[in-house]
Every structure is written in structure tokens, then in C-alpha cells.
Amino acid sequence: MTRNQIHSIFLSAFVLVAALIASRPAAAQDPQQPYPSMAPVEQYLMDRDAEIALARSAAPDAISHDASVIVFTRHGYETAVQGKNGWVCWVGRGWMAMFDHPEFWNPKIRAADCLNPPAARFILPYAFKRTELLLAGHSKPEVIAAIKSAIEKKELPALEPGSLCYMMSKASYLTDNGGHNLPHLMFYGTAKDDAAWGANLTNPPVLSVNYWYISAQSYPQLKSFPPLSVFLVGVDKWSDGTLAPSM
Amino acid sequence: MRKQKAGAIVIKSFALLVVFGTAYQAMAQDAKTTYPSMAPIEQYRMDRTAEIPLARSAAPESVSGDAEVLVLGSHGFETAVKGKNGFVCIVERSWTSAPDTDFWNPKVRTPICYNAAAARSVLLRNIQRTDLILAGRTKAQVDEAIVAAVAKKELPAMEPGAMCYMMSKQGYGGDSVKHWPPHVMFYFSQTDPATWGAGLPGSPILAMSDDHEHLTMFAIGVQRWSDGTEPR
Numbered sequence: 452m453t454r455n456q457i458h459s460i461f462l463s464a465f466v467l468v469a470a471l472i473a474s475r476p477a478a479a480q481d482p483q484q485p486y487p488s489m490a491p492v493e494q495y496l497m498d499r500d501a502e503i504a505l506a507r508s509a510a511p512d513a514i515s516h517d518a519s520v521i522v523f524t525r526h527g528y529e530t531a532v533q534g535k536n537g538w539v540c541w542v543g544r545g546w547m548a549m550f551d552h553p554e555f556w557n558p559k560i561r562a563a564d565c566l567n568p569p570a571a572r573f574i575l576p577y578a579f580k581r582t583e584l585l586l587a588g589h590s591k592p593e594v595i596a597a598i599k600s601a602i603e604k605k606e607l608p609a610l611e612p613g614s615l616c617y618m619m620s621k622a623s624y625l626t627d628n629g630g631h632n633l634p635h636l637m638f639y640g641t642a643k644d645d646a647a648w649g650a651n652l653t654n655p656p657v658l659s660v661n662y663w664y665i666s667a668q669s670y671p672q673l674k675s676f677p678p679l680s681v682f683l684v685g686v687d688k689w690s691d692g693t694l695a696p697s698m
Numbered sequence: 699m700r701k702q703k704a705g706a707i708v709i710k711s712f713a714l715l716v717v718f719g720t721a722y723q724a725m726a727q728d729a730k731t732t733y734p735s736m737a738p739i740e741q742y743r744m745d746r747t748a749e750i751p752l753a754r755s756a757a758p759e760s761v762s763g764d765a766e767v768l769v770l771g772s773h774g775f776e777t778a779v780k781g782k783n784g785f786v787c788i789v790e791r792s793w794t795s796a797p798d799t800d801f802w803n804p805k806v807r808t809p810i811c812y813n814a815a816a817a818r819s820v821l822l823r824n825i826q827r828t829d830l831i832l833a834g835r836t837k838a839q840v841d842e843a844i845v846a847a848v849a850k851k852e853l854p855a856m857e858p859g860a861m862c863y864m865m866s867k868q869g870y871g872g873d874s875v876k877h878w879p880p881h882v883m884f885y886f887s888q889t890d891p892a893t894w895g896a897g898l899p900g901s902p903i904l905a906m907s908d909d910h911e912h913l914t915m916f917a918i919g920v921q922r923w924s925d926g927t928e929p930r
Contacts, residue, residue, distance in 0.1 A: 511895070
């Protein structure tokens with residue numbers, strides 16, 4: 452499978468899950484720009500208790516019960532529950548996808564996610580900054596520039612080995628496509644790990660994609676970002692133990 | 699890595715992969731064995747033309763097709779096919795890949811494809827272990843030698859990103875665990891399994907830690923065999 456083919460798969464859905472559900476019927480939308488701009492912030496908000504429960508559902512209770520939970524508010528993410536095990540559960544919105552992802556502004560996206568401690572220390576500062584800037588009305592190029600500057604000043608952390616997250620919620624909405632959701636684990640690595648893990652080859656159990664972009668053409672400055680890949684391994688059950696549809 | 703030597707097996711209820719969990723539990727058991735000593739070396743070896751495809755079956759062809767392949771010779775593993783992509787495929791034998799009860803079981807055949815980082819770290823330990831076994835060392839002597847070599851850094855620590863594929867539909871895990879479900883494994887230097895949520899109820903991840911070798915392995919079941927068919 453070529454990188455272009457992979458990107459075309461990822462274009463049709465949210466982050467890596469797209470590759471797993473791309474064969475299912477897609478919603479009737481303009482594939483280029485189904486969500487060209489941010490919707491009113493209210494459309495991204497949800498009831499706080501419901502959001503906490505959804506966030507926790509990303510991982511089995513044995514993990515998420517003692518995790519911290521952060522929730523999205525109109526001013527950004529904030530801690531709703533202080534945890535005890537170092538894990539952080541949250542519900543990502545569409546703008547956590549690659550900057551050129553067609554569902555970046557999809558207000559229906561609810562990506563329940565439990566980050567292990569290294570991933571939480573790494574991913575969340577980026578997520579918070581991205582969210583804060585977007586809510587403040589900054590354009591994507593401005594956000595990209597601000598993140599790049601923060602990376603260069605070492606205000607944002609480097610990737611830690613062993614960073615992973617659980618995305619096993621039955622209630623997530625990851626994309627308009629197909630069944631909208633599939634249980635999986637995600638690992639964070641450097642871009643050079645793609646081939647090293649055998650990801651994205653024919654019949655692979657491991658898929659990967661660039662964390663920052665689908666194609667760097669839209670936002671060339673992303674090419675100068677630290678290489679970061681997200682690796683996905685599908686699992687066969689939801690966090691509640693029920694069997695998931697076969698991929 | 700001799701999984702049965704894992705110092706702290708982190709296995710509790712494992713809803714997702716019952717068979718998998720059973721397999722790893724069996725790794726940790728001290729039970730009577732029907733294979734008290736090493737069989738003649740010929741019983742562990744296999745036809746080279748059969749061993750190569752069996753080794754490759756550990757991973758999808760897109761990975762294993764360009765991998766280096768090792769086969770078991772009379773004195774240890776030797777290169778049968780040069781690779782191009784950094785992966786190394788091998789059929790491991792009982793002394794590196796079976797429960798204690800099957801330690802000398804000559805029928806054990808465990809196909810594995812290691813990525814380059816794992817080939818430079820984990821695999822070196824298994825190759826050395828095999829060399830020592832075939833040289834007539836006892837289990838205890840081999841364990842001691844490997845631990846000492848790790849301590850002296852004669853055997854390297856785990857490299858970041860070290861992982862392997864174990865997705866062969868074929869092979870034989872031993873009399874207690876005849877076949878492993880398809881899975882991938884990740885290797886780290888001594889990592890707290892809780893960091894990955896491994897072994898907790900409902901977690902799809904299993905972990906085994908070997909304190910002596912400063913090694914933690916994480917295993918995750920995958921949904922297909924290397925040939926694309928589904929086990930369920």
C-alpha cells in the first residue's frame with residue numbers, strides 16, 4: 452500500500468480508525484469540505500456528567516475508575532475529576548485530528564480516550580494549547596505557528612517512550628463514516644517507526660498515520676514539526692467487555 | 699526470551715483473550731513435565747524448506763516477504779535467507795518460547811518475526827540462549843549466563859520500538875498451550891505493567907516482567923492470522 456493510498460483512506464474518516472471502517476457506507480457529504488469552519492461552540496459542548504462517563508468508557512473500569520477526567524468547556528479543557536493512577540480520560544473533539552482532516556470541525560465528533568501517564572504528559576499540553584487557541588478564534592496557520600514556537604522554546608514536551616491510549620468506548624463517535632467507531636489502542640512514536648513496525652503494509656495488524664497532517668500540502672509548516680506517528684492496533688471488545696464488530 | 703522465567707507474571711482475569719491468558723498463565727506454572735531432558739538435537743530441527751515458510755508465517759507476507767530468515771542448525775540459529783527490511787523471522791524452540799512443562803518438548807515450534815529493534819535486542823538473547831542449550835548447558839546455567847550477560851551489557855538493553863509479530867496459524871506452542879492466538883508483542887526495559895494498564899480486568903494487554911533480565915513484554919491480541927483469516 453502506498454503512502455498516498457493510506458492518506459486517501461484516512462481522508463475519509465477520523466484519524467486511524469478510518470482505515471478500519473472505510474469499507475462501510477459513507478454518509479452523503481462533500482468529501483472535500485464537509486465542515487469548512489467551526490460551528491457554534493455550544494455544538495461541541497456536552498453535559499458534564501455525561502462527558503465524564505463517556506470519557507471513562509474509553510478504557511475498562513479497572514483503568515478508568517481511578518483516572519483523572521478532563522472535560523471540555525467553552526473556555527477549554529478543565530479537570531473534572533482528580534485521579535489516582537496517572538491515567539487521564541477525556542473526550543477529544545474533531546480538532547484533535549490532523550490539521551487538514553475533513554472532519555476537523557465536525558461538531559458530532561466525540562472521541563473518548565484514556566491516556567496512560569506518559570501519553571498524558573505528552574499529548575495533553577498540545578491538546579490544551581490547540582484547543583485554547585482555536586477557541587480564541589485563531590486560524591489554523593496561527594495555531595500551527597504558535598505550537599511550532601512553543602515546541603522550539605521547549606514549552607511543549609517531547610514524546611515519552613511507551614505513550615499509548617485506550618479508545619475502547621462503545622459510545623464514541625469518531626467519524627461520519629461507516630459505523631462511526633471501533634475499539635482500538637493507539638501508540639505514539641516517531642515517524643521513522645512506520646516501517647520499523649511494519650505498519651500500513653498489506654494485511655497489517657498495525658496502522659499508522661502522521662499525527663500532524665494527512666498531506667503537508669495544506670499546511671507546509673507542519674513538515675518542520677517533530678516527526679510524530681500514531682499507531683493503531685484494533686481490539687475485539689469494547690471497554691464493557693462486549694464483542695465489537697469484526698474489522 | 700524465556701517467558702517461563704518471568705519474575706512477576708502480571709496476569710489476572712483477561713476477558714478479551716481467554717486463550718491468550720491461559721497460555722501465559724501456563725508459561726508461569728511449575729508443573730510436572732513429560733520432557734525431563736533434552737531430546738536428540740535432530741528432533742528439534744526441521745526441514746529447511748519447511749522451516750523458512752513457517753518462520754515467515756509469523757507475519758503478513760508484506761512484512762515477512764523481505765525479512766531475514768533464521769533456521770536452527772546443529773549448533774544454533776543460522777541465516778537461511780538474507781532480508782531487506784530489517785525484520786527477522788525465526789521458528790523458536792521450546793527453550794525460548796514454551797512453558798516450563800514443555801521446556802524440552804521437541805515438538806514446539808513458535809514462529810516469530812522481530813522488527814529490527816527487537817532483532818538487535820530480544821533476539822540476541824534468544825540466539826545466545828539457544829547456543830548455550832545446544833552446547834549442553836543446563837537450564838539453570840543458561841539462565842545464569844543470560845542474566846550475567848545482560849548485567850555486563852554484553853547483551854543489549856531493549857531498544858525503543860522493539861516489537862514482534864506472532865500471527866502464525868501454524869506452529870505448536872507445547873502440550874499445555876498448543877496454539878497461541880495471533881498477537882503482537884512489544885519489549886521494554888523494565889517497565890511497570892500498570893503503565894500500560896496490562897493485566898487488569900478487561901484490558902486487551904498482557905504483560906510479563908523479568909526482573910533478572912530487566913525486561914518487560916507486552917502482548918496484544920490481534921484479530922487476524924497472518925494470512926488474513928480470522929480466528930473467531
